[in-house]
Amino acid sequence: MAATQAGMKRFYSLFAVIAVAGLGVLGYLLTRPATVSIPANVTVQASDTSGFKGYVKGSATAPVEITEYADYQCPFCQTFATLQMPTIEERLINTGRLRWRYRDFPLDQHPFALLAAHSAACADEQGKYWNQHQRIYEGQGEWSVSGNAAPIFRKYAGATGVDLGRYDACMKSGKYAGRIQADKNSGIALGVSSTPTLLANGRLHRGRFDSDAITKLVDSLARQSTK
Amino acid sequence: MIYRMSAALLSLAGLFISAYLYLYKIGKIGSLACGTGGCETVQLSPWSRIAGVDVALIGVLGYAGLLVLTLAALQPGLAGRHWPATLLAGLAGVGVLFTVYLTYLELFVIHAICRWCVASGFVILAILIVALLDLRRLPRDRAA
Numbered sequence: 397m398a399a400t401q402a403g404m405k406r407f408y409s410l411f412a413v414i415a416v417a418g419l420g421v422l423g424y425l426l427t428r429p430a431t432v433s434i435p436a437n438v439t440v441q442a443s444d445t446s447g448f449k450g451y452v453k454g455s456a457t458a459p460v461e462i463t464e465y466a467d468y469q470c471p472f473c474q475t476f477a478t479l480q481m482p483t484i485e486e487r488l489i490n491t492g493r494l495r496w497r498y499r500d501f502p503l504d505q506h507p508f509a510l511l512a513a514h515s516a517a518c519a520d521e522q523g524k525y526w527n528q529h530q531r532i533y534e535g536q537g538e539w540s541v542s543g544n545a546a547p548i549f550r551k552y553a554g555a556t557g558v559d560l561g562r563y564d565a566c567m568k569s570g571k572y573a574g575r576i577q578a579d580k581n582s583g584i585a586l587g588v589s590s591t592p593t594l595l596a597n598g599r600l601h602r603g604r605f606d607s608d609a610i611t612k613l614v615d616s617l618a619r620q621s622t623k
Numbered sequence: 624m625i626y627r628m629s630a631a632l633l634s635l636a637g638l639f640i641s642a643y644l645y646l647y648k649i650g651k652i653g654s655l656a657c658g659t660g661g662c663e664t665v666q667l668s669p670w671s672r673i674a675g676v677d678v679a680l681i682g683v684l685g686y687a688g689l690l691v692l693t694l695a696a697l698q699p700g701l702a703g704r705h706w707p708a709t710l711l712a713g714l715a716g717v718g719v720l721f722t723v724y725l726t727y728l729e730l731f732v733i734h735a736i737c738r739w740c741v742a743s744g745f746v747i748l749a750i751l752i753v754a755l756l757d758l759r760r761l762p763r764d765r766a767a
Contacts, residue, residue: 400624404697407628414632418639425643425652543657 432546432567434514436504440581444574449582451516451525453485454495459618462494462610463595465501465583468512468532469540470591472604477533483607494614498529500579501591508545513576515549518566519558527556597621624702626757630711630750631693634686637746640739641682648679657738664735670728678725682743685718689750708757715751722747 450463466473488494502509512532519528531552532539539545546567553563566572583593587600594601597617605613646652648666655662665671671678689711696707722744729736 403624403628407631407697411632411635414635418635422639422642422646426646543655543662 432511434510434567434570434576435573436502436510436577438573438577440574440578444572445578448575448578450497450499450579451520451529452495452497453526454489455492456495458489458492458495459621460494460597460614461497462614463497463499463598465499465579465588465591465593465595467501467503467506467509467591468516469506469509469536470503471536473592474533474536476592476605477530480605480607480610484610487607487611488614493618494610499583500576501583501588501593502576502580503591506540508539510573510576511545512539512549514567514570514572515546515553517572517575518563519553519556521566522558522562524553524556524558528553528558531556624697626753626760627693627696627702627708627711629753630757631690631697633746633750633753634690634693637743637750638683638686638690640743640746641679641686644737644739644743645677645679645683648677655739661729661735662737662739665729665733665737665740668733668735670725670733681721685714689714689718703761705758705761708754708761712751712754712758715747715754718747719744719751 454461464476466477468474484494484496489496500513502513516525516528516532519525528549532549535548535552539548542548550560550563550567554560586595590602594605596613601613643652644655644662644666647655647662648671655666666679673681692707692711692714695701696704696711701707722740725740726744729740
């Protein structure tokens with residue numbers, strides 16, 4: 397009987413320890429600061445864009461402009477950004493032959509695409525857009541399979557030299573949700589339905605492109621513009 | 624008694640797992656600690672609700688019921704009785720069947736695996752096993 401009572405005592409002690417630990421964990425999860433959440437499908441206000449029409453790199457006098465509509469969580473966009481863009485940049489953008497415009501087109505089926513676009517927009521406030529843009533694409537394999545991509549984007553931002561205090565405030569505000577939605581709306585209006593989609597001098601080009609195909613396209617458009 | 628104690632501890636663990644998933648489902652927890660991201664996919668899928676009720680809430684209520692039953696079954700008046708073990712095995716058996724159905728949905732319909740759901744599956748299976756062992760140990764209750 398004494399042995400049974402001792403066993404019950406041990407059981408209740410263990411039960412109490414597990415119960416307290418479990419309640420403690422749930423209590424912590426309920427009271428910790430809320431994670432970043434960017435509202436989707438917002439109504440765009442005129443003040444959201446203020447003339448913003450994408451992130452641009454390259455010469456303002458380049459004869460050809462390509463606009464890319466892309467989604468940070470799209471695998472094809474990732475391949476394009478990491479494998480093709482370095483060559484395009486070196487061969488065409490840095491030589492003044494091409495101006496590149498990047499516009500966000502976060503697809504609904506990608507849970508972190510909007511967050512990624514907003515993270516890059518917040519880095520843009522501090523002049524680090526393209527650094528963050530490239531880092532997000534390079535790390536797609538890491539954050540896209542995580543349960544929470546926000547701290548990973550924050551880590552990238554910190555590594556690119558972004559002031560994290562300002563970055564956190566920007567992310568928490570969700571202030572670029574409307575601008576990102578405006579980008580997406582502009583793509584939809586042009587007939588964009590998948591990513592990446594390119595517009596060369598305003599004309600839609602669907603399908604997959606590599607740097608050689610882009611070079612040929614740019615050469616062809618440049619010749620047309622000089623005629 | 625060791626089987627019922629084990630069942631009580633397992634029910635408590637299952638209750639916390641379900642509560643964790645339910646708190647995520649109702650938006651009280653920002654994200655789930657789930658390496659593959661499959662937990663969010665499963666929890667945000669149309670199959671995370673059955674007849675308008677969150678599956679995670681069914682888990683919370685189910686494990687809470689099992690916990691109450693196992694704690695009651697440990698009390699001196701019921702410790703030697705057969706029926707609490709029978710009831711526990713029956714309820715755990717229903718839980719295992721429900722888990723098999725949910726795992727089928729994850730594998731073949733949603734195409735994503737939620738690790739916490741798998742953990743809950745192991746817990747309910749373990750409860751069924753200890754309940755069956757408890758049943759084997761006890762003589763049948765005699766009619767009064």
